[in-house]
Amino acid sequence: MRKIDMHAHHGVWSYSIPLADPTERLLRLCEREEIAYMVCSSALALLYDMQAGNAEMAEAFADHQQLLGYVYVNPNFLPESVAEMERYLALDYFVGVKIHPRLSATAENAPQMAELMGEVAARSSLLLMHTVDQNASRQMGRYAEQYPELNIILGHSGHTDSNAAAAVAREHPNIYLDFCCEWPGAGKIERALEICGPEKIVFGSDSDLLEPGFTRGMFEGAHLSAEHERMVFWDNAARLLRLEKPAA
Amino acid sequence: MLVDINTCFGTSPKKRVRYADTVTAARMFDEPGQVVPTMQEVDWSLDNLLRVIDEHQVDLALTYSLRGKLYDFVTGNHETWEAVQTHPQLVPVATLDPCRHFGCLEEVEHCADRGFRVFRFFPDEQGWAIDSLPFLRICEAVAEYGLAIMLPAGGWGQQSRIAELLCPLGVPVITLAATFTVVAESLAVAAAYDNFFCETSAIHTVESIEGFAQAAGADKLMFGSNSPESYFKSAYNLVEVARVSDQEKHDIFGGNALRCLQLGGHQ
Numbered sequence: 093m094r095k096i097d098m099h100a101h102h103g104v105w106s107y108s109i110p111l112a113d114p115t116e117r118l119l120r121l122c123e124r125e126e127i128a129y130m131v132c133s134s135a136l137a138l139l140y141d142m143q144a145g146n147a148e149m150a151e152a153f154a155d156h157q158q159l160l161g162y163v164y165v166n167p168n169f170l171p172e173s174v175a176e177m178e179r180y181l182a183l184d185y186f187v188g189v190k191i192h193p194r195l196s197a198t199a200e201n202a203p204q205m206a207e208l209m210g211e212v213a214a215r216s217s218l219l220l221m222h223t224v225d226q227n228a229s230r231q232m233g234r235y236a237e238q239y240p241e242l243n244i245i246l247g248h249s250g251h252t253d254s255n256a257a258a259a260v261a262r263e264h265p266n267i268y269l270d271f272c273c274e275w276p277g278a279g280k281i282e283r284a285l286e287i288c289g290p291e292k293i294v295f296g297s298d299s300d301l302l303e304p305g306f307t308r309g310m311f312e313g314a315h316l317s318a319e320h321e322r323m324v325f326w327d328n329a330a331r332l333l334r335l336e337k338p339a340a
Numbered sequence: 341m342l343v344d345i346n347t348c349f350g351t352s353p354k355k356r357v358r359y360a361d362t363v364t365a366a367r368m369f370d371e372p373g374q375v376v377p378t379m380q381e382v383d384w385s386l387d388n389l390l391r392v393i394d395e396h397q398v399d400l401a402l403t404y405s406l407r408g409k410l411y412d413f414v415t416g417n418h419e420t421w422e423a424v425q426t427h428p429q430l431v432p433v434a435t436l437d438p439c440r441h442f443g444c445l446e447e448v449e450h451c452a453d454r455g456f457r458v459f460r461f462f463p464d465e466q467g468w469a470i471d472s473l474p475f476l477r478i479c480e481a482v483a484e485y486g487l488a489i490m491l492p493a494g495g496w497g498q499q500s501r502i503a504e505l506l507c508p509l510g511v512p513v514i515t516l517a518a519t520f521t522v523v524a525e526s527l528a529v530a531a532a533y534d535n536f537f538c539e540t541s542a543i544h545t546v547e548s549i550e551g552f553a554q555a556a557g558a559d560k561l562m563f564g565s566n567s568p569e570s571y572f573k574s575a576y577n578l579v580e581v582a583r584v585s586d587q588e589k590h591d592i593f594g595g596n597a598l599r600c601l602q603l604g605g606h607q
Contacts, residue, residue, distance in 0.1 A: 108524040108548045124581065274519055274544055276574035278382060278567070301520070303545045305581050309573030 093321060096129045096329035097122075097304065099220060099247050099270045099296025102149045102159070103135025109300060115152045115159070117300050122158055125297075125304045129158050129333065133190035133220070135301075137164035146176055153185055160333070162190035162220055167198045167208040177215045187333055188218030193228065200231040213239035218332055220245045220270075220296075226256030236264040243332050245294060248273045254280045258287035268328065270296030272307045281314035290320040294329045343400045343594035343603070344393065344572075345458075345490075346516055346539050346564025349386040349423065350406025350416075382569050386423055392567045393429060396576065399594065400431050400606055401567075402458060408435035409462050413447060421454050431606050433458045433490070437466045438474040445481050452485035457601050458514075460490040470494075470502060483509035488601050493518035493538070499529045507533040512600045516564060517542040523552065530556035537600065539564035540592065541575040549582040549592075558588035562597045 102114050110117075114135075122130055132153075137145025142164055153159040163180040165173035180186040189212045191205075198205050200221075212219055223229055223246040236244050249269040250257035254277075261267040261284075269292055271281060284293060295311070297304035316324060329335075384406060393401045403423070408416020417434045424430040434451040436444055436459060448459070459482045463470050470491070479489055489506055493499050493515040499522065506513045516539040518526040526538045530552070541564045543549055552561060565575045579592050597603060 105520075107520045107545075108527070108551055109520070109545055110547050110551065274542065276566075276570040278569060278571045283381075300545070303578055303581075305546070305577035306544055306574045309575070309577040310571045312573040312577075313571030 093325055094126050094128045095295050095325040096131075096333065096335075097125075097127045097297045097299065098131050098245060098294045098329050098332070099272050100130045100132040100299040101135045101138070101301055102132040102152060102161075103139075103145065105135060105301060107301075114300070115156065118159060119156065121297075121299050121304055125308065127158070127297075127304065129160055129329075129335070130297075130299065131160040131162060131187060131220075131333075133162040133164045138190075138192055138195050142166050142169065142172065142176065146180055150180055150183065150186070157185070159185070161186040162188045162218075163216075164190045164192075165208060165212065166196045167191070167202065167204040168196055170204065170208060170211065173208060174211050174215075177211070181215055188220060189216045190220045190222075192222040194222065194224075200228045206235075209235050209239065213242040217241060218243050218245070220247050222247045223257065224248055224251045224253075226250055226253040229253065229257040229260045233260040233264050233267060236260075236267045240266055242266060243268060245270055245296070245332075247296065248298075249280070249284065251275060252277060255283055255287065258284040258292075261288040261292040267292065268332070269293050271310055272296045272298035272302055274302060276306065276310050276313075278313060281310055281316075285314070285316075285320065290316070290323045291328060293324045294332070295325050341399045341594040341598065342397060343402070343563065343597040344398045344565050344567065345402045345514070345562045345597050345601075346541055347389055347393070347401045347403040347567045348384070348406055348409075349389045349403060349568070350384050350410075350419075384568060386427075388568050390427060390429075392565075392572055396565075396572050398429065400429060400597075400603060402431045402433050402597070402601075404433040404435050404460055409465065413437055413440070414443060417447065417451055417456070421456075428606070431458075431601075431603060432456045433460045435460055435462070436478055437462075438468050438472065438478055439466060441474065444474070444478050448478065448481040448485065452487060456487065457603065458488045458490055462492070464492065464494070470498065471505060476505060479506055479509060483511045486511060488512035488514060490514045490516060490539075492516050493522055493526060496522055496525060498522075499525050503529045503533045503536050507535055510535060512537055514539060514562065517566065520544045520548060523548045527552045527555040530560040536560065537562055537596065540579055541566040541570065543578060546578060546582045549578055550584060553582075553584045553588055558584055558591055559596055561592045562600075563593045
């Protein structure tokens with residue numbers, strides 16, 4: 093089934109992943125896993141240099157229409173983050189913003205994060221937020237209420253706190269979940285379907301840090317109906333990305 | 341033949357099953373001192389484990405009782421032994437807690453006599469160190485019976501230490517749940533020690549499986565799913581899509597476990 097992957101990365105990691113061209117690697121994964129669109133943030137931006145990472149990814153993706161970008165921003169560099177959003181959200185293949193609280197050493201409820209959130213909401217309709225516990229999920233719910241036009245994907249769905257993340261998604265129409273996680277806890281997707289419904293779940297793989305088949309295996313284990321599969325793997329993400337092209 | 345070397349069953353109170361036991365990478369993602377992730381509800385029952393392995397056509401599942409890990413290894417191992425008597429698709433894995441001292445060596449002998457093929461250890465959850473003398477004495481006893489030893493891969497450095505301490509005993513030593521953060525160490529150690537093996541459930545990337553096969557040999561990998569805690573297909577898909585030969589895939593999915601753990605009698 094064709095998929096839209098809403099959580100991926102472009103770049104290299106200090107793990108046992110071959111040092112092949114990162115763009116080619118993502119394209120190979122897309123081909124093998126029938127991923128029509130893969131939305132990525134830059135590993136270089138996440139780990140070391142925000143501007144250099146966003147720039148590198150923008151250049152790499154310019155000629156590959158199936159690879160889309162999140163602008164990575166950092167609450168510790170507010171003016172620079174605003175400039176990054178101004179620069180890259182003007183490009184049609186940058187579709188949203190990515191924030192990683194831990195890698196920017198800033199809590200979700202910190203004043204500078206709140207300030208950045210306002211700047212994001214003023215410029216984008218889509219935010220992927222690395223979210224690894226219930227407190228973070230609830231804080232994102234508060235931002236969702238404050239900025240109803242900003243759709244927020246809780247990346248990793250709160251890790252092992254995914255029930256709490258799903259409850260936040262149920263309460264806020266603009267909160268979505270993706271389930272990529274190195275912990276493939278059995279039952280978490282079924283419980284999320286009960287709590288917040290399939291319309292609030294998107295597919296995200298965390299490629300190429302994690303294998304897309306690993307996350308696909310979670311959904312296979314959850315035995316989604318064909319209708320729910322279509323919603324999770326395509327429709328919900330297509331709505332967020334405002335794609336008109338239907339799933340094949 | 342599909343052999344899953346990493347399963348368990350029981351009636352575990354969820355608060356005592358620590359996330360970090362199975363996914364050490366949590367330590368990388370979460371700041372120390374943050375809210376401890378709550379363990380979600382898992383149907384740990386034997387019935388559910390049997391359902392999972394039946395659904396995925398697992399021929400043999402190595403399994404242990406959570407009672408043995410979290411409460412009492414004597415009654416836990418007995419529970420495991422009872423389960424395998426009525427379910428031939430299960431292969432018994434014994435557990436021991438070195439902190440108990442009393443009865444540990446006797447339990448090794450008892451389990452060996454009952455046909456257990458593997459002893460599995462839980463240093464993180466039970467709060468002891470892998471280089472502690474009581475643990476090493478137990479491993480020596482386990483090795484006298486020619487049984488295999490399983491324990492978590494842990495953080496960076498632990499697998500090297502495990503190999504240094506235990507591989508000289510000459511029995512298979514298998515580390516579980518090596519994540520992408522420590523796979524580089526896994527393959528280096530597996531290449532250096534003939535009797536060191538790794539389980540696949542948490543390796544997370546296909547390239548790591550392929551890289552492992554190239555560097556250390558596919559004969560040093562054994563498939564494990566961490567069922568019923570984890571979705572079976574997540575671990576399965578990693579091996580299934582790996583670009584290794586059909587023979588290597590066959591070995592990872594069961595051939596290596598059959599050979600190294602001498603499971604022929606269970607087929």
